[in-house]
Amino acid sequence: MKALLIINPKAGRRRNRRHTAEYLRRAFELHGYDCDIIATKKPREAERIAHSMAEKYDLVVCSGGDGTLNETVNGLTGLENCPPLAYLPTGTTNDFAGSLGLSTDVAQAIRDTFDGTKEKLDLGRMNDRCFVYVASFGAFSESSYQTPQKMKNRFGRLAYVLESLRELPAMKSHRMKIYGAQGEICRGSYLFGAVSNATSIGGILHYDRGDISLSDGKHEVLLIKKPESLGMLRRTVRALITGNYAVDGIQTFHTSHVRFESEDETAWTLDGERCEPTKSIAIDNIHSAMEFIIPPACRGSRCGFGEVGLAKHRLNTAL
Numbered sequence: 001m002k003a004l005l006i007i008n009p010k011a012g013r014r015r016n017r018r019h020t021a022e023y024l025r026r027a028f029e030l031h032g033y034d035c036d037i038i039a040t041k042k043p044r045e046a047e048r049i050a051h052s053m054a055e056k057y058d059l060v061v062c063s064g065g066d067g068t069l070n071e072t073v074n075g076l077t078g079l080e081n082c083p084p085l086a087y088l089p090t091g092t093t094n095d096f097a098g099s100l101g102l103s104t105d106v107a108q109a110i111r112d113t114f115d116g117t118k119e120k121l122d123l124g125r126m127n128d129r130c131f132v133y134v135a136s137f138g139a140f141s142e143s144s145y146q147t148p149q150k151m152k153n154r155f156g157r158l159a160y161v162l163e164s165l166r167e168l169p170a171m172k173s174h175r176m177k178i179y180g181a182q183g184e185i186c187r188g189s190y191l192f193g194a195v196s197n198a199t200s201i202g203g204i205l206h207y208d209r210g211d212i213s214l215s216d217g218k219h220e221v222l223l224i225k226k227p228e229s230l231g232m233l234r235r236t237v238r239a240l241i242t243g244n245y246a247v248d249g250i251q252t253f254h255t256s257h258v259r260f261e262s263e264d265e266t267a268w269t270l271d272g273e274r275c276e277p278t279k280s281i282a283i284d285n286i287h288s289a290m291e292f293i294i295p296p297a298c299r300g301s302r303c304g305f306g307e308v309g310l311a312k313h314r315l316n317t318a319l
Helices: 021-030 045-056 066-076 095-100 106-115 149-155 157-170 230-242 307-317
Strands: 002-007 034-039 059-064 085-089 117-126 129-131 134-138 174-180 183-196 219-225 250-255 257-266 268-270 278-294
Touching: 002 021, 002 045, 021 034, 021 059, 021 106, 034 045, 045 059, 045 066, 059 066, 066 085, 066 095, 066 129, 085 095, 085 106, 117 134, 129 268, 183 250, 183 257
Parallel strands: 002 034, 002 059, 059 085, 085 278
Antiparallel strands: 117 129, 117 278, 134 183, 134 268, 174 183, 174 257, 183 219, 219 250, 257 278
16 A cells, blocks of 8 residues: 655644654554655645646545645546545644544544545535635635734634734725525625635634534535624624624525625635635535545534534525
8 A cells, every 4th residue: 555645844833843754654654554755845836746646646645734735635636546635734723624523633643544434525616726625705814824923833723813803893895796506695895705614714713513514515605794883893703703603794605606796806715825816706516526534533423414503504595
């Protein structure tokens, strides 16, 4: 058995950096894998490595943050003989790893890789590029760039929350019309929007685990309108802190296709990575697009809806 390990040595906090290429090699060899390990040195390199080399291997392993995972997935999509993908989360927020129940302790994540099972999960496609867990615009899309790295390393998720709430009142809004497969869904002036397949977005927004499925062929859409009063701003901030989004000014729905038409050039991010600003964006869910290694704790739970989650989504979809 052969494994290709793509690692980003600069990802995450320093406590993760003791897990060197040699540490990973020994761990995988103990489980019967011959390993080739390649460390990325520049943007998009993980994508190039995955696309050009992955078909020669029985397993691809991505060690890094959400951005490294995004690059690896984009490199794997479209391959005729795509091996399963395992993820060792060593970034700062590790949103997608949280949705899968992956441990941020690398030793435990490696054990989960060998104890886990293969399962096909959904991906998203925005125009011509795939994303793993979120496409977003607006306030919180920028927090990962504006938050100082030292602050991220020290405070983790709290650093994103503090930075985002600080910038919220002054953020530019975007006037948009938003369409689904059956026509216009809503319109308004929005500070933030996200199309996601995860229980956490940017370390800031969180869904109940029972509400989210990673393999149902649909995405969750969350929109935050520009507050029209101080009271509305307070309610919005409280909702972001508590995770209770059933307030005026926040809209949610569940869909396999959505299109955004903006009056101005709007900058989007995919899994935290910047895209060129544009006025028109189409996003589709690619059902069961890629085979991931799922840890034992996730089997039969987070890949489906609970009854409460179904009821909430049925209510939210009726906008």
